[in-house]
Amino acid sequence: MKRRDFIKLSLLSPLAVSSFGTFLASCGGGGGDSAPPAESRNPLNLPQDKGLLGYLRPQGRITIEASPDEMEIIPGKITRNLLTYKVDGYINPILVLKKGDLFSVDFLNKTGEESIIHWHGFRAHWKADGHPAYQVGNGETYSYPDISIIDRSGTYFYHPHPHGRTGYQVYHGLAGMIIIEDDDEIVLRNVLDLELGITDIPLIIQDKSFNPDGSLRYDPIGMNGIMGFWGDTVLVNMTYKPFLDVERRIYRFRILNGSNARPYRLVLLKGNQSLRFWVIGVEGGLLENPIETTEILVAPGERIDILVDFRDVNVGDVVKLYSLKTGLINMSGMGMMENVDREFEVLEIRVKKDSSYDKQIPQELSTVQKIDTTNARTETISLGMDTGSFNINGLVWDNTNALADYGFNYNNGDIVVIEFTNNTGMYHPMHLHGFQFQIIERSSGNLRPTDMGWKDIVIVAPDETVKIAIDMSHSFGEEQVYLMHCHILEHHDTGMMVNYRVSA
Numbered sequence: 001m002k003r004r005d006f007i008k009l010s011l012l013s014p015l016a017v018s019s020f021g022t023f024l025a026s027c028g029g030g031g032g033d034s035a036p037p038a039e040s041r042n043p044l045n046l047p048q049d050k051g052l053l054g055y056l057r058p059q060g061r062i063t064i065e066a067s068p069d070e071m072e073i074i075p076g077k078i079t080r081n082l083l084t085y086k087v088d089g090y091i092n093p094i095l096v097l098k099k100g101d102l103f104s105v106d107f108l109n110k111t112g113e114e115s116i117i118h119w120h121g122f123r124a125h126w127k128a129d130g131h132p133a134y135q136v137g138n139g140e141t142y143s144y145p146d147i148s149i150i151d152r153s154g155t156y157f158y159h160p161h162p163h164g165r166t167g168y169q170v171y172h173g174l175a176g177m178i179i180i181e182d183d184d185e186i187v188l189r190n191v192l193d194l195e196l197g198i199t200d201i202p203l204i205i206q207d208k209s210f211n212p213d214g215s216l217r218y219d220p221i222g223m224n225g226i227m228g229f230w231g232d233t234v235l236v237n238m239t240y241k242p243f244l245d246v247e248r249r250i251y252r253f254r255i256l257n258g259s260n261a262r263p264y265r266l267v268l269l270k271g272n273q274s275l276r277f278w279v280i281g282v283e284g285g286l287l288e289n290p291i292e293t294t295e296i297l298v299a300p301g302e303r304i305d306i307l308v309d310f311r312d313v314n315v316g317d318v319v320k321l322y323s324l325k326t327g328l329i330n331m332s333g334m335g336m337m338e339n340v341d342r343e344f345e346v347l348e349i350r351v352k353k354d355s356s357y358d359k360q361i362p363q364e365l366s367t368v369q370k371i372d373t374t375n376a377r378t379e380t381i382s383l384g385m386d387t388g389s390f391n392i393n394g395l396v397w398d399n400t401n402a403l404a405d406y407g408f409n410y411n412n413g414d415i416v417v418i419e420f421t422n423n424t425g426m427y428h429p430m431h432l433h434g435f436q437f438q439i440i441e442r443s444s445g446n447l448r449p450t451d452m453g454w455k456d457i458v459i460v461a462p463d464e465t466v467k468i469a470i471d472m473s474h475s476f477g478e479e480q481v482y483l484m485h486c487h488i489l490e491h492h493d494t495g496m497m498v499n500y501r502v503s504a
């Protein structure tokens with residue numbers, strides 16, 4: 001059987017068509033729902049020349065400032081307790097970098113508390129990675145060593161990474177996208193006639209909760225909030241109840257789950273019919289071949305690039321990007337978790353115009369060199385739960401010592417196979433700094449389309465065992481101290497994080 005066929009057979013359970021229709025954002029998080037009538041929608045925020053989400057191609061050293069901000073997110077109300085990244089009139093800019101570029105940046109922290117930026121997905125020297133050992137106080141600047149962009153074309157992520165405050169800061173607005181371009185990217189763009197911001201569109205999906213005055217409410221649930229923050233309102237690109245007008249042609253969507261804890265199980269619906277689309281890229285860039293599917297799971301921190309061919313539908317049709325119940329939580333006796341894992345609409349897409357577009361999706365996108373695990377060093381890492389926090393092999397992050405040794409020590413050049421086991425009732429999207437990896441096996445069944453290619457996050461479901469392969473080769477010339485943690489932000493804030501070291 002060819003690999004592509006194999007993947008088609010491995011789809012998740014078929015879409016259960018149930019109560020579509022009326023459900024919109026509010027999930028009973030208690031109060032604060034100030035929704036206008038359901039038909040009132042807002043145009044999706046798209047990158048402009050400047051301002052929110054503008055595309056910024058850095059020239060020389062740039063300064064990114066993190067500071068308080070306010071914005072009209074819910075029409076008629078001002079959200080006054082935001083934090084955003086700012087560069088010369090850009091707000092949370094989408095940084096566009098080319099492979100081979102030198103990315104040179106100062107971080108100016110005006111958040112009012114300690115912070116640091118992590119370049120999520122980059123293979124960078126650990127002193128340029130945003131390790132909490134380098135977090136700086138309010139009013140201070142961290143000058144990153146120059147980062148040589150060695151990663152593949154794809155969609156990356158930048159966000160804060162200070163001790164214990166990552167969830168709070170990301171939630172209040174500090175989150176941005178990075179696009180890396182290389183030759184494969186340029187070919188794809190030309191073949192499909194894709195244009196950034198027009199037909200190649202960022203979708204930064206985040207769930208929030210609002211107080212009646214329009215301010216954000218941050219109230220993680222569970223004992224000490226360790227189940228994480230689950231909002232009652234889903235924003236895309238900071239747009240409340242968004243819609244997007246499209247033509248009958250191919251679009252690329254760069255999906256970034258910028259939420260604190262919520263995974264999305266995304267489908268495209270026309271009425272109750274689910275439409276096909278193609279996964280073309282994951283965290284570490286383009287896949288070898290497009291994979292046709294009808295649904296994807298996207299955990300916090302993951303980036304999934306998809307192609308949608310709106311020639312499959314007609315002018316006048318409305319297509320809804322929906323999220324279904326994920327089943328990634330299995331906490332018996334924790335009724336509130338059952339309630340927050342539910343279906344809702346993410347984005348309404350209106351097919352407005354016909355088009356003379358005649359391009360076809362190419363079958364070859366890039367080359368993904370498979371990691372040879374023949375001589376790999378294998379280890380099992382258990383994801384557990386104790387009173388008060390989730391842990392990694394029973395270990396909990398030591399907030400008093402950012403450089404603590406947790407016993408994960410490797411040599412430069414090691415090929416490592418990590419088998420994650422999950423003895424908790426909750427999923428954990430595990431993230432490694434410093435290296436991209438490959439997912440090689442899931443105990444629950446076949447790999448998903450979003451498990452292919454180079455990854456920096458792997459979903460580990462309750463009672464599931466997942467194996468990943470990592471090639472720990474680097475050329476930074478000294479010992480590297482990287483983080484391994486759960487990307488449910490409240491989990492790593494409460495200690496589900498360790499250092500691992502890779503020798504010079």
Ligand SMILES: [Cu+2]
Nearest residue numbers: 428486488491
């Ligand atoms: Cu977790």
